[in-house]
Amino acid sequence: MNVYEAVASRRSIRAFLDTPVDGAVIRRVLAAASRAASGGNLQPWHIDVVAGEPLAELKTIMRTRVVDAPNGDEVKDYSVYPKDLVSPYRERRFQVGEDMYAILNVPRDDRAGRLAWFARNYQFFGAPMALFCTVDRRMGQPQWSDLGMYLQTVMLLLREEGLDSCAQECWSTYPTTITRFLGTPDERMLFTGMAIGHRDESHAINQLVTRRAPLEEYASFRGA
Numbered sequence: 001m002n003v004y005e006a007v008a009s010r011r012s013i014r015a016f017l018d019t020p021v022d023g024a025v026i027r028r029v030l031a032a033a034s035r036a037a038s039g040g041n042l043q044p045w046h047i048d049v050v051a052g053e054p055l056a057e058l059k060t061i062m063r064t065r066v067v068d069a070p071n072g073d074e075v076k077d078y079s080v081y082p083k084d085l086v087s088p089y090r091e092r093r094f095q096v097g098e099d100m101y102a103i104l105n106v107p108r109d110d111r112a113g114r115l116a117w118f119a120r121n122y123q124f125f126g127a128p129m130a131l132f133c134t135v136d137r138r139m140g141q142p143q144w145s146d147l148g149m150y151l152q153t154v155m156l157l158l159r160e161e162g163l164d165s166c167a168q169e170c171w172s173t174y175p176t177t178i179t180r181f182l183g184t185p186d187e188r189m190l191f192t193g194m195a196i197g198h199r200d201e202s203h204a205i206n207q208l209v210t211r212r213a214p215l216e217e218y219a220s221f222r223g224a
Contacts, residue, residue, distance in 0.1 A: 006159040013164040015203035016127040021196055025161050033153040044135050044143040045150045048182050051129040058181055062122040065177055072173035077189045080169045096210050103204050121170045127195035134188040147191055164199040167192055
């Protein structure tokens with residue numbers, strides 16, 4: 001698989017098979033991804049991988065948490081989206097939600113159905129492996145961009161290994177629960193989670209391919 005193929009085939013997979021992921025594979029991927037660009041070579045990412053019995057334990061914890069506090073009752077370190085999204089970002093977010101629930105045949109007025117589906121985030125959509133990325137609280141926005149470049153590199157390398165993923169910033173809703181579970185030092189904050197495994201080709205949700213803006217909408221060229 002070349003890089004273009006990896007980019008084109010990477011999607012946010014929301015239904016996984018329970019096929020285990022080889023620990024040697026994820027170690028190889030995470031080590032190789034460390035070549036991702038990093039300003040000043042700070043390499044601010046800290047990664048926790050969870051699978052097997054520990055993952056089963058976390059999923060059990062989260063089944064209770066999403067019932068007790070469906071919208072979270074913990075102090076968040078950041079907001080996933082700006083409070084007031086403006087155009088065209090607002091429409092893009094709205095459209096992906098509509099496309100996803102249309103595939104699932106969950107109508108707009110079925111709030112319970114939509115919440116039940118969203119709760120699957122906290123079961124990693126059935127994935128057999130999870131990854132959490134944390135960062136030193138003293139780091140700034142430029143270092144957060146480094147995290148994104150590292151995680152994107154991880155997701156592309158996973159594709160070369162025949163694996164799939166779903167990056168999940170939704171975990172920022174339960175930072176206390178996750179940092180306590182992981183034993184994360186106080187100086188580090190939770191940035192994101194990620195589900196890792198093999199996509200379930202038979203599940204309708206994995207037919208979703210998000211719409212992307214054409215090049216002319218976001219790029220300008222001078223002298224090129």
